[in-house]
């Protein structure tokens with residue numbers, strides 16, 4: 325299966341799973357703690373949030389930002405996010421991030437649990453889009469699953485692109501891209517692309533990164 329087909333299946337999964345998406349946030353203490361740690365991250369100014377999902381992070385970003393532009397492809401998750409976050413400084417955009425180009429620059433580009441869904445072959449383009457979306461002195465801030473989170477997933481071993489199998493409540497199964505980034509390795513990859521990056525393991529299974537693009541670093 326090529327990446328285009330896998331990415332379509334990934335979108336189909338999130339559209340079908342929107343109503344169950346928030347369950348882990350209600351059930352998992354570590355996710356609630358992670359959400360509470362947003363205050364320690366360098367979120368400021370006009371913020372672009374990639375793959376905002378049901379808006380779990382959007383309200384916390386809005387509380388620290390001048391504005392938040394939150395983008396997601398799935399109208400199903402966006403409608404939950406719109407109901408959850410009714411702040412006047414938040415705007416939602418429905419778009420496929422593999423086709424969408426930011427119309428302006430932002431002080432912060434934030435993405436939670438999105439980087440792991442970007443196929444490795446698309447990472448250089450992804451980082452260059454994030455870099456181009458940042459204003460001078462802007463910062464990318466990201467949160468994701470690290471390697472230990474693989475224990476909670478049905479990892480597929482027969483795919484050219486790292487992927488897991490996810491099931492929705494009606495029993496249907498979908499393949500989604502899932503790259504469990506190691507903090508040191510990711511720091512090294514970003515450094516090789518010219519970024520100034522600090523990616524750390526957080527809690528039992530998360531990674532949190534703060535990075536400045538080549539033009540901003542140094």
Ligand SMILES: C[S@@+](CC[C@H](N)C(=O)[O-])C[C@H]1O[C@@H](n2cnc3c(N)ncnc32)[C@H](O)[C@@H]1O
Nearest residue numbers: 338375376377380396397398401420421436437
């Ligand atoms: C793991 S969720 C993360 C949601 C939210 N950031 C969070 O941490 O709770 C991944 C999100 O990516 C969105 N998504 C999947 N493919 C996408 C694409 N091609 N463009 C934009 N969003 C996409 C899904 O709809 C889903 O909301």
